[in-house]
Amino acid sequence: MTTPAQTQIRGMGHSVKRKEDPRFLRGRGHYVDDIKLPGMLYMDIARSPYAHAKILNIDASKALALPGVLAVITGKDLDAAGLAWMPTLMSDKQMVLPVDRVVYQAQEVAAVIATDRYIAADAITLIDVEYEPLPPVVDPIKALEPDAPLVRPDREQKTNHIWHWEAGDAGKTDEAFNSAEVVVAQDLYIPRIHVSSIETCGCVASFDKVEGKLTVYMTTQAPHAIRTVFSLVSGIPEHKIRIISPDIGGGFGGKVPVYPGYVIASVASIQTGLPIKWIEDRSENLQADSFARDYHIHAELAAKRDGTMQALRVKTIADHGAFDAAANPSKFPAGLFSVITGSYALDAAHVEVDGVYTNKPSGGVAYRCSFRVTEAVHTIERMVDTLAQQLHMDPADIRMKNFIPPDAFPYKSATGWEYDSGNYPAALQKAMDKVGYAELRREQAEKRARGELMGIGISTFTEIVGAGPSNTFDILGIKMFDSAEIRVHPTGSAIVRIGVQTQGQGHETTFAQIVAEELGLPVENIAVEHGDTDTAPYGLGTYASRSTPTAGAATAVAARKIRDKAKKLAAHLLEASEDDIEWSDYKFQVKGVPSRSVTMQQVAFAAYTNHPQGMEAGLEAVDYYDPPNLTFPFGAYICVVDIDRGTGEVKIRRFVAIDDCGNVINPMIVEGQIHGGLTMGMAPALLEAITYDENGNIQQGNLMEYLLPTAMETPVWETDRTVTPSPHHPFGAKGVGESATVGAPPAIANAVVDALSHLGVTHLDIPITPWKVYAILQEHGATEV
Amino acid sequence: MTSPTNTAKTQHVTITINGKPVEADVEPRLLLVHFIREVAGLTGTHIGCDTTSCGACTVLVDGTPAKSCTLLAVQADGAAIATVEGLEQGGELHPVQEGFFQEHGLQCGFCTPGMMMTATALLARNPDPSEAEIRRAISGNLCRCTGYVNIVKSIQYAAKKINAAETAPVAAAVGAEVRQA
Numbered sequence: 032m033t034t035p036a037q038t039q040i041r042g043m044g045h046s047v048k049r050k051e052d053p054r055f056l057r058g059r060g061h062y063v064d065d066i067k068l069p070g071m072l073y074m075d076i077a078r079s080p081y082a083h084a085k086i087l088n089i090d091a092s093k094a095l096a097l098p099g100v101l102a103v104i105t106g107k108d109l110d111a112a113g114l115a116w117m118p119t120l121m122s123d124k125q126m127v128l129p130v131d132r133v134v135y136q137a138q139e140v141a142a143v144i145a146t147d148r149y150i151a152a153d154a155i156t157l158i159d160v161e162y163e164p165l166p167p168v169v170d171p172i173k174a175l176e177p178d179a180p181l182v183r184p185d186r187e188q189k190t191n192h193i194w195h196w197e198a199g200d201a202g203k204t205d206e207a208f209n210s211a212e213v214v215v216a217q218d219l220y221i222p223r224i225h226v227s228s229i230e231t232c233g234c235v236a237s238f239d240k241v242e243g244k245l246t247v248y249m250t251t252q253a254p255h256a257i258r259t260v261f262s263l264v265s266g267i268p269e270h271k272i273r274i275i276s277p278d279i280g281g282g283f284g285g286k287v288p289v290y291p292g293y294v295i296a297s298v299a300s301i302q303t304g305l306p307i308k309w310i311e312d313r314s315e316n317l318q319a320d321s322f323a324r325d326y327h328i329h330a331e332l333a334a335k336r337d338g339t340m341q342a343l344r345v346k347t348i349a350d351h352g353a354f355d356a357a358a359n360p361s362k363f364p365a366g367l368f369s370v371i372t373g374s375y376a377l378d379a380a381h382v383e384v385d386g387v388y389t390n391k392p393s394g395g396v397a398y399r400c401s402f403r404v405t406e407a408v409h410t411i412e413r414m415v416d417t418l419a420q421q422l423h424m425d426p427a428d429i430r431m432k433n434f435i436p437p438d439a440f441p442y443k444s445a446t447g448w449e450y451d452s453g454n455y456p457a458a459l460q461k462a463m464d465k466v467g468y469a470e471l472r473r474e475q476a477e478k479r480a481r482g483e484l485m486g487i488g489i490s491t492f493t494e495i496v497g498a499g500p501s502n503t504f505d506i507l508g509i510k511m512f513d514s515a516e517i518r519v520h521p522t523g524s525a526i527v528r529i530g531v532q533t534q535g536q537g538h539e540t541t542f543a544q545i546v547a548e549e550l551g552l553p554v555e556n557i558a559v560e561h562g563d564t565d566t567a568p569y570g571l572g573t574y575a576s577r578s579t580p581t582a583g584a585a586t587a588v589a590a591r592k593i594r595d596k597a598k599k600l601a602a603h604l605l606e607a608s609e610d611d612i613e614w615s616d617y618k619f620q621v622k623g624v625p626s627r628s629v630t631m632q633q634v635a636f637a638a639y640t641n642h643p644q645g646m647e648a649g650l651e652a653v654d655y656y657d658p659p660n661l662t663f664p665f666g667a668y669i670c671v672v673d674i675d676r677g678t679g680e681v682k683i684r685r686f687v688a689i690d691d692c693g694n695v696i697n698p699m700i701v702e703g704q705i706h707g708g709l710t711m712g713m714a715p716a717l718l719e720a721i722t723y724d725e726n727g728n729i730q731q732g733n734l735m736e737y738l739l740p741t742a743m744e745t746p747v748w749e750t751d752r753t754v755t756p757s758p759h760h761p762f763g764a765k766g767v768g769e770s771a772t773v774g775a776p777p778a779i780a781n782a783v784v785d786a787l788s789h790l791g792v793t794h795l796d797i798p799i800t801p802w803k804v805y806a807i808l809q810e811h812g813a814t815e816v
Numbered sequence: 817m818t819s820p821t822n823t824a825k826t827q828h829v830t831i832t833i834n835g836k837p838v839e840a841d842v843e844p845r846l847l848l849v850h851f852i853r854e855v856a857g858l859t860g861t862h863i864g865c866d867t868t869s870c871g872a873c874t875v876l877v878d879g880t881p882a883k884s885c886t887l888l889a890v891q892a893d894g895a896a897i898a899t900v901e902g903l904e905q906g907g908e909l910h911p912v913q914e915g916f917f918q919e920h921g922l923q924c925g926f927c928t929p930g931m932m933m934t935a936t937a938l939l940a941r942n943p944d945p946s947e948a949e950i951r952r953a954i955s956g957n958l959c960r961c962t963g964y965v966n967i968v969k970s971i972q973y974a975a976k977k978i979n980a981a982e983t984a985p986v987a988a989a990v991g992a993e994v995r996q997a
Contacts, residue, residue, distance in 0.1 A: 229924070280925070710963035
């Protein structure tokens with residue numbers, strides 16, 4: 032039942048309409064390309080047509096002769112200032128601009144500064160670069176052969192191998208495999224994909240020569256970390272750097288890295304003392320900005336004949352491109368890939384990943400996923416189905432048989448993670464009931480008898496989000512806490528500043544709801560600010576579904592600090608002992624005497640006008656929250672597909688998604704996140720992949736060739752949830768923004784394999800395109816005539 | 817654009833944007849979207865690609881949705897353009913704006929202006945579209961955040977609201993006739 036106070040406060044669990052919408056609906060968002068500063072100049076970038084080449088000469092004279100062109104910046108110019116290279120987030124370094132060689136197609140080669148963006152674009156075509164092409168390294172497996180050309184001769188190690196990483200117990204796993212009754216093995220390739228947020232990347236860098244201060248408006252998901260890195264690299268004191276992340280048109284992980292354009296624009300602004308705007312074209316964004324996935328996986332699963340899963344063994348080659356510029360926590364070069372045992376109780380697991388350089392842009396950033404969790408989930412969910420198929424078991428039955436039981440939480444996985452909470456059978460049962468699983472299986476049997484192709488695919492995934500505990504998680508040494516600062520004003524409204532920021536997730540609404548719930552102040556009286564390093568408390572930013580688990584927790588804890596002080600003020604106002612005061616229905620009251628109560632608004636006024644002698648005035652608090660563990664959201668997805676035997680097209684007829692992210696702040700926003708995540712899960716399953724030809728030329732370098740889902744391919748998503756709170760999070764929440772992207776692809780792939788299983792098909796790599804399916808149908812004489 | 821260093825020949829254009837004429841001397845190659853954003857200063861119309869694929873730049877040209885990244889300003893000389901900034905009238909949100917707010921039809925907000933302009937044009941020519949018609953109409957507008965489900969609901973909300981507003985006076989008139997009879 033909802034109380035009148037709950038209706039007024041609208042804290043946890045309310046579908047509060049978004050506070051950020053009024054500006055967006057009126058075209059008054061403030062995105063980086065909307066910024067116009069006096070005297071602003073424009074930057075454009077000349078890029079390499081070759082994947083691998085020596086630069087013999089750069090002649091910029093014709094570009095410099097064009098009226099309106101002020102400067103052409105090359106690697107040699109930056110090298111003189113010690114800035115031709117910059118550190119990546121992964122203990123590697125990367126070129127800002129090359130001095131003598133390019134290592135991927137579309138790599139930045141020179142930058143033009145001009146008075147107008149059209150002139151800047153003209154000028155880059157006038158820069159003559161003399162290249163000597165070198166043999167490119169395109170295939171990461173061939174890259175490891177001893178005679179492979181070197182992608183990175185600048186390194187001491189004369190190999191394309193970057194690092195080896197492993198987790199789990201190799202000996203115990205091998206033992207389990209040696210004595211296993213059944214072993215299934217499968218190669219899986221998770222292709223390279225690109226987040227392609229509808230807003231590309233860009234910045235306006237503005238250096239004030241009088242103040243000596245650099246302000247950069249930047250499409251970044253992590254402004255504080257960027258400020259620190261900028262300070263360490265440039266030598267500019269950190270208080271003289273201000274990074275502002277304005278409204279961001281989608282992030283999904285692609286706006287975590289530092290791209291060369293940001294650095295070149297900043298250098299140009301420092302040199303000219305004028306603001307410099309740089310905005311990528313879509314093609315530049317798609318060809319050169321960091322990519323996700325690109326994992327070549329070999330997986331084996333050991334089991335008993337009755338379907339009991341025992342052990343998992345996985346070896347992976349990870350294509351990281353020319354620079355290891357992923358954005359994983361420092362100790363996790365393969366991210367959280369070791370969550371690969373998924374939702375299942377396995378005795379043993381061992382997983383290995385080898386990172387490899389190739390002549391491609393940097394790989395390994397997220398695509399709406401917490402650090403390689405999608406690759407892990409895809410592997411285990413495909414392997415469970417492979418085992419089920421081998422044993423002629425129903426994929427739902429085999430899952431129910433192998434789930435970590437609900438009473439086993441907190442559960443220590445075979446690779447060392449402690450899962451906080453879960454109830455996997457309940458989620459799968461709910462999905463099966465909602466979709467009508469048994470009836471669908473009957474329908475499938477009937478259709479199959481008629482030669483029609485229909486498949487049902489299940490994915491019961493477990494995610495790992497909310498990095499993370501400071502004893503394990505850091506980026507460049509900065510611990511992965513996050514922060515909140517709350518000030519309650521005398522009249523009872525409040526401002527909240529947080530170390531994370533929205534790229535569409537709705538933080539201005541949900542973080543206000545957290546404070547509303549904790550302090551009993553109406554949600555409309557709480558303003559949320561973020562993204563400006565001069566005003567927001569230090570935090571690591573928004574990616575990997577970490578905002579609610581980290582900064583959300585900090586917000587609740589800061590609010591509780593305020594409530595502790597407010598309780599003393601309430602005791603003073605009610606002339607009672609603090610021990611006799613209780614917080615009930617969003618107000619302080621004398622225990623058992625509801626008539627003697629004060630609201631937080633009354634208390635806030637007293638904090639500035641009538642506080643007791645000896646108490647500090649004001650009502651505010653800060654919290655830097657160090658999470659004790661990650662959170663483990665999970666879900667059960669069931670996908671029903673029909674396959675067109677005339678075209679090979681896979682049509683998603685139904686998709687039921689049951690998600691569990693613990694306690695929910697705003698159900699409307701959570702559902703929106705799931706819808707978006709499912710669509711970004713369908714995309715790589717059916718449409719998206721970036722490939723290169725043998726010369727290292729990208730084959731999907733614009734949005735005509737790289738197919739983002741439209742409203743035509745996207746089905747109506749059917750969502751629901753179960754609620755299993757996180758026991759360690761202050762209000763029992765888990766991250767949710769990426770669950771669906773992680774969980775959806777194997778449900779779709781499993782459905783297609785299921786539809787074709789009677790033809791002997793046991794696996795299909797994603798994306799499952801019509802021509803891939805059609806070729807299989809042709810091979811088996813199953814096309815429609 | 818209007819840069820003083822620009823030596824290219826310019827052409828004088830008058831383009832009416834949201835009912836207000838905007839005049840300028842522009843290079844023939846200036847894209848309409850840059851005219852709207854940088855000459856007229858209306859930054860609600862966004863740029864998301866360079867291949868006419870994403871639809872973030874969608875505006876109405878004489879009532880018809882058009883991707884303003886693929887028209888030149890000189891082609892729009894004399895035309896009437898409607899952008900997102902013109903949807904709200906007299907302090908009241910357009911039903912399409914209201915629909916997107918009520919049905920959570922936007923997240924990052926970047927595709928939203930173009931999406932809403934397409935929806936406005938759809939409802940002007942088809943006040944009661946089916947879900948399939950809505951999906952077809954917005955298939956040239958990419959959204960990376962919402963998964964389209966709530967965008968479809970937003971447009972359905974707007975259609976309902978527009979139809980309710982239009983049928984109300986009709987019902988009143990019909991009622992009057994009944995009384996007269």
